[in-house]
Amino acid sequence: MAKRLAILDADRCVGCQSCMFACARRPGVGGLSASSIWVRSAGGIRKGYVVVVCRACPDPPCSRVCPTDALPMRPGGGVRLKPDLCIGCHNCAEACPFGAVMWDHEQNKPEICVYCGYCASYCPYDVLALEEIDDPLATGFTTPTPSPEGNVPHAEK
Amino acid sequence: MLKNDPLSRVLTIDLTRRRFSVDERPELFETALGGAGVAIRLLEEECKPGTDPLGPGNPIVLAVGPLVGLYPIASKTVAMFKSPHTGNLGESHAGGRSAVAIRMAGYGAIVIRGVSTSPVYVAIEGGHVYFRDASALWGLHSAYTAGTIMRQRESGAGVRSIMRIGRAGERGVSYASVITETYRHFGRLGLGAVFGSKLLKGVTISGQRSLPVADRRAYRTLYDALYKSATESPVMKKYHELGTAVNVLPLNAMGALPTRNLQSGHFEEAEAISGERLASEYLGRRVACAHCPVACVHLGTLRLAYPKEPYFYKTSMVGYDHEPIFAMGSLLGGSDVSSMFQLLDEAEVQGLDVMSAGVTLAWATEALQRGLISVRETDGLELAWGNYPAYIAATQRIVSQPNDFYRALARGADYAASVYGGADYALTFGKNEMPGYHTGPGCHLGYLTGARHSHLDSAGYSLDQRAAAKGETLTPDGVANDLLEEERWRQVLTSLVICLFARGVYTPDIVLKALATVGFDWTADDLTRFAADTLHRKQAFKLREGFDPSALRIPKRILETPTPTGMIDEGFIRRAIETYAQQV
Known part of the structure; x- marks a missing residue:
């Protein structure tokens, strides 16, 4: 089963950024050049914090807009980055409604969450957890299944 | 230091010419680490003898250290300048996002020189520096609003620092603060007034980068050990549960909580403003x-009803800690939390150091009671213990300065007492208003001898409390030596900009290990030498600017109010000051 990060309760977030530093530290360096998780204030610190991280969409818009197929879908939801194919066009970052495609300015490539949960292990207040995605396509409605030729009606034939 | 560490870069911003430059100073950081060590050396270079604290020649130095952005709880920025409040060494530390932002922008220190011809704020985005017109922000009623505007206009959400002043800084109140991230401050010694004198409304800083380490495995191992002690160690527990407000009740129980301008060390209503009560009802x-x-x-949550508008409420979040509770609670004889929060909030709106403001208001209250001044001076305000509406109005007048009396209060209790009398109960030490401990001779000696006249210089209150608990007798030489030893070690911590709350976590052994992972091959002896040298430089700067330890004024009040270690003897204090001055 694929995993993803869950935001259990952003109201418990104190803005310590331990998660961000953990993500950046994973390859063994310090600083914050690249982190796949981001914490910012919800309009000033008086109002608390917003935690932004990839939610491993079942049909990820970032993947759909990539002109070089550098963001293939991961089985179960979310995407993987193929850095060799990426041309740094920013389409993926602009397509994500959560702003969860962060940018590595040193590499000029998107910083894509690998759903490893390292950040969650440094959250002192249980805001984050790594969870299994049970049924990414679960919905209360029946969605039309696209026909193999697409949705264009067959006017001829 | 590692060759590719951007720490060695010093950004100099000249407000007069509206130019900036970056200098590589690896030797400076290799010998002085960062923070206090680097800042005092830059201050020596930048601040000429006799500089006017509110003139263009007074530099603002901001310095961070090699562990910032690499290890937890090493996120303070040390500011140095000449203080308009004491006319001598200005040193103030702030947390928030300031240190990480400076480090991530690619600098170890920032120096701001000169004076702008019109109000300005400076936006630093990594290698770019922008001078933004702030003429429309000048005179804004609230420092909160100034922060909001800069937040909306600048980039870097999540990793930026927004330093700004309120009207107190603009109008030159000598204990005006610089606020960062709304709830942290360069609170003490008047950095806000130095900003104001330069027509500098604020500084925003942001950036993102990776930082090199010498040994990746050693770095991660040490990180995990530090993180574990930061989150699990009993020495950190009090800070994350009740916060520093946990001190209110124990200090009160031992008779060490300054109350009603230190006419007593016991506040009968302390429970109402205790950390426990604030956590359960207001946190x-x-x-x-x-x-x-x-x-x-x-x-704390402050919910206020509008008196003439039914069903309208205003809800604000007000930061609280032991020092604000002492300065604007017990010292002013007030225990109504909602009112105390309103006064604290007013100090934030105006951009004042709450400690100096509270102690100054306490002096004014006693001066009024004793008839040294009348309501003519106070502009009709009946300053009296616990009268918060009067204190809020007086706080506004300290900034608006409608008459000579408030112009005097805007320079602090020491100056006001020099004009109106009442020096015996003007609770200032080296011209800086006292912190919230009256534990014995140790705390007051710390305020007197400490380079920045702060309880954080040498933590004399802990010497007193240990002696009181164990029934030991303190001696002048013993206290002087203990204070000196502690103040020296703290030069190491504050040069690495480690938060002093984590002093129990960052032991000398851990400090050396952490330094090794970032390429500083230092020994324990190196640290000792560096600590003594840095403190010596700070004291030498003070002597150069006219500081005379033998002329320090000891407010009589501290000798009249009993402490947990008994009555304080003036001879003891004088003798210890002498020993400290000889040794340092």
């Missing part, structure tokens, strides 16, 4: 500085 949120899992910042 609305806890927040942290960047890269600190402790989250000691406690925000």
Whole structure:
């Protein structure tokens, strides 16, 4: 089963950024050049914090807009980055409604969450957890299944 | 230091010419680490003898250290300048996001020189520096609003620092603060007035980068050990549960909580303003500085009804800690939390150091009671213990300065007493208003001898409390030597900009290990030498600017109010000051 990060309760977030530093530290360096998780204030610190991280969409818009197929879908939801194919066009970052495609300015490539949960292990207040995605396509409605030729009606034939 | 560490870069911003430059100073950081060590050396270079604290020649030095952005709880920025409040060494530390932002922007220190011809704020985005017109922000009623505007206009959400002043800084109140991230401050010694004198409304800083380490495995191992002690160690517990407000009741129980301008060390209503009561009834949120899992910042919820508008309420978040509670609670004889929060909030709106403001208001209250001044001076305000509406109005007048009396209060209790009398109960030490401990001779000696006249210089209150608990007798030489030893070690911590709350976590052994992972091959002896040298430089700067330890004024009040270690003897204090001055 694929995993993803869950935001259990952003109201418990104190803005310590331990998660961000953990993500950046994973390859063994310090600083914050690249982190796949981001914490910012919800309009000033008086109002608390917003935690932004990839939610491993079942049909990820970032993947759909990539002109070089550098963001293939991961089985179960979310995407993987193929850095060799990426041309740094920013389409993926602009397509994500959560702003969860962060940018590595040193590499000029998107910083894509690998759903490893390292950040969650440094959250002192249980805001984050790594969870299994049970049924990414679960919905209360029946969605039309696209026909193999697409949705264009067959006017001829 | 590692060759590719951007720490060695010093950004100099000249407000007069509106230019900036970057100098590589590896030797400076290799010998002085960062923070206090680097800042005092830059101050020596930049600040000429006899500089006017509110003139263009007074530099603002901001310095961070090699562990920032790499290890937790090393996220303070040390500011140095000449203080308009004491006319001598100005040193103030702030957390928030400031240090991580400076480090991530690619600098170890920032120097701001000169004076702008019109109000300005400076936006630093990594290698770019912008001078933004702030003429429309000058005179804004609230420092909160100034922060909001800069937040909306600048980039870097999540990793930026927004330093700004309020009207107190614009109008030159000598104890005006610089506020950063709404709830942290360069509170003491008047950095806000130095900003104001330069027509500098604020500084925003942001950036993102990776930082090199010497040994990746050693780095991660040490990180995990530090993170574990920061989150699990009993020495950190008090900071993340009740916060520093946990001190109110124990200090009160031992008779060490300054009350009604230190006419007593016991406040009968202390329970109402205790950390326990504030947590159970008012605590609305806890927040942290960047890269600190402790989250000691406690925000209380203030809900106010509009008196003439039914069903309209205003809800604010007000930061509280032991010092604000002492300065605007017990010292002013007030225990109504909602009113105390309103006064604290007013100090934030105006951009004042709450400690100096509270102690100054306490002096004014006693001066009025004793008839040294009348309501003619106070502009009709009946300053009296616990009369918060009067204190809020007086706080506004300290900034608006409608008459000579408030112009005097805007320079602090020491100056006001020099004009109106009442020096015996003007609770200032080296011209800086006292912190919230009256534990014995140790704390007051710390305020007197400490380079920045702060309880954080040498923590004399802990010497007193240990002696009181064990029934030991303190001696002048013993106290002087203990204070000196502690103040020296703290030069190491504050040069690495480690939060002093984590002093129990960052032991000398851990400090050396951490330094090794970032390429500083230092020994324990190196640290000792460096610590003594840095403190010596700070004291030498003070002597150069006219500081005379033998002329320090000892407020009589501290000799009249009993402490947990008994009555304080003036001879003891004088003797210890002498020993300290000889040794340092």
